[in-house]
Amino acid sequence: PLHHGRAFTAEVRYRGNGKAPRLGLSGWKFGADGGFASAAQSSRADTFLPCNDTPSDKATWTFHISAPRGYVAAANGELLHKTPRADGSAVWHFALRERMATELIGIAVVKGTYLYGTSHRGLPLRHIVPQGQEDKYGPIVARTADHLAWLEAKFGRYPFSVYGVHIYDGYTDALENQTLSLFSTNWFKPDANGRPGYETTMVHELVHQWFGDSVTPNDWQQAWLNEGPAVYYAGLYGEERGWSVLEDKMKATYEKLDAVRAADGPPGLPKALGGTNIYDGGALVLYALSLRTGQRKFDKVMREWVKRFKDSTYTSEAFIRHTVDVTGDRSLDPFLRDWLFGAVNPPMPGHPDWKASA
Template identity: 80%
Template sequence: MSLPADDRPASASAPAPAPVQASAPGRRTLLRAGAVGATTVAMAGTAAAAGTASAAPATAARGFDPAPGAPGVGDPLFPTLGNGGYRVTHYDLTFDFTPVSYDFTGVVAMRALATQDLSAFNLDTDGHTIDRVTVDGRDAAWSLSPGQSGQELTVTPARPLHDGAAFTVEVHYHGNGKDHRSSLSGWVFGADGGFACAAQASRADTFFPCNDTPSDKAAWTFHISAPEGYVATANGELLRRTPRADGSTVWHFALREPMPTELCGIAVVKGTYLYGASHTGLPLRHVVPRGEEDTYAPIVARTADHLAWLEAKFGRYPFSLYGLHIYGGYTDALENQTLSLFGTNWFKPNADGNPTWENTMVHELTHQWWGDSVTPRDWQQAWLNEGPATYYAALYSEERGWSVMADTMKKTYGSLNAVRAADGPPGLPNALGGTNIYDGGALVLYALRMRAGQSRFDRIMRLWPERYRNSTASSEDFIRHAVRVTGDTTLDPFLRDWLFGAVNPPMPGHPDWSVTA
């Protein structure tokens, strides 16, 4: 994750669906240029997945007592993000975007399982006009209300849902990418009139109604339209492209491994796909600005070596493909699952002429294990994303001769006490994006390495993504994991002091390190 400082986070040519009243019931990387997509119109059909009847099981052994699901999951940093009463199993997103005008129409079909008897439930949304909502194909009543980090879309199905029932909610909506949002927007605009999605941490709801919490991961399919001269991107594998009579193209993608909403990577841009493979045959696909293929082809080609370097540390890459999306409208870097997003501004050598942008490439690639495959259970666990990504980027830089890790960590150690006091310790931040999560998280791992020794440290780090693959985890899980792997129970209080303490503990192996007054 590379979050901005505040968060560290012409109309469509076919009419929108008719609205319903809110009160309705109811081995060497070889790159080659890919073909460019084709003009967008609003898609008439829905992409709803088949819903499952929500009738009570015949063997129900208890009473039926439907109640509304909670409007938030109680995340320490974003209390009203996410929603209670269900968990999502699959999102199917149809998204029609008109470049330059920034108008869009969308249909999101969310398959879920009720985790209680539900009379109503919420989705997170922000800045959309809701046209219609159905639950299992029946019109549902709905309402919008303000939330702490956007808006709450409350859905009341025509029939209450039983605990354990599978159901599908389908929301038809429209809007404009530059419309006012009640909270931060995830829309990134380039000079090409297109857009990219930078949803982390609380901005996925500015693209589609969803359960916007890292604790609820799901499989995904995407159907993104692109006009002639533009390409569409999304997480996962490109299944096919469907041409339409007007020259536009719908790009269909599938991500089979579960993903939280904050890692969504949809985009419609003037770009070129470049394809290749890792040293082990993993498919690589990158999207670079059109006309700048010669500039970025050798840069993205470095991905194969980065993958080999990290797979030696964490084991097999956790997904079925990877790539970079480089976009001129963006100025940060973000670990969107299987397709990391980079601004063009990153790719400049340092003062010594070294390509230190590779450190950032390694940082975002590390996230595919630490943050994407293994996702923090809530946002107060974000050091588990950023600490490893920062640590291994620094290690890569040291191995390339561009920096010295001990010097970097000593500098962080000297300033971290002040950061702990202002922003919270690495394991208990009071906001996202601070030095405590990034450099402080890396310092925790450096201290663990100095205490446990290189061999045991490497084993802790390698087995973590294997143990928690495609799931969520917490700081407590990491502490237990370190103790389990090493058999050293003293690592429990050691890590607690480093993660949660008000001041830095002494650094093992460096008794001379001191805190800057």
């Protein structure tokens, strides 16, 4: 029998072929190099390992990944060492010492090259780029140090012991795997004006390391506070570089959000994941809050949030209480409830002329 308070270990052994036919979506993404990368969000980790696949159940992790000759392995956390084998393959050993939800697992075996660096304050950075394309992607991943400095000035120290970017042609999107964000090769093209607009996506996924990875939703109805900050701060980053105007984006979101609320649910009560309501709608909630409180108080709310709830899980109710506590303004409780749970948009502070489209 298990005794109260006493640690125990459960070991599960199983076999499977990641390319076998299956019903539904898989957590594996396969590339032209014959390798793979995992993209498990939101509930696909249980397609390749036995787990309690909910964001509220976070754990520390170790990974032992065998890779054939010519391939490298990657995983969340720090590479401890490699164990070579006689046939030229190797087992790569990784440890993630901070807790992680299953949806953020980022394991891979690819034909890639590791590129190393440090942030401006000395945080280790390690990136994986496609083999033979180091000159193309090296300058892109090197931008990460500046992205970290920009966000640390807003939120405080990065919450983990390592960070990096994995660029892979087997994936078609961008995903905030903890300590190792995964990007498609398709992202990294200049915009119509020749500007590196893809950097806003890099910032988006980096924001998630604080909002979503370190401070994690208790369940998926709270996902607006993952995606809202990522959209908001990526927009702010683009605005500071003259690539876009955040107010224009927020006005456009305001105009269409009533229809989105009716179809997909309000930002705090989505009917499904991946919609405008939790992405741009979540950012609109934060934008409204910043106008209501003023930028200084808003910045304090966000900075103290990731500090107070580091390595834990949250709910929308916790964010409401936190905001009232930090600002001392009890009127922000009904204000946020209207924005998060209401059937229609409340008036936008400072913009009485903003109207929802019919």
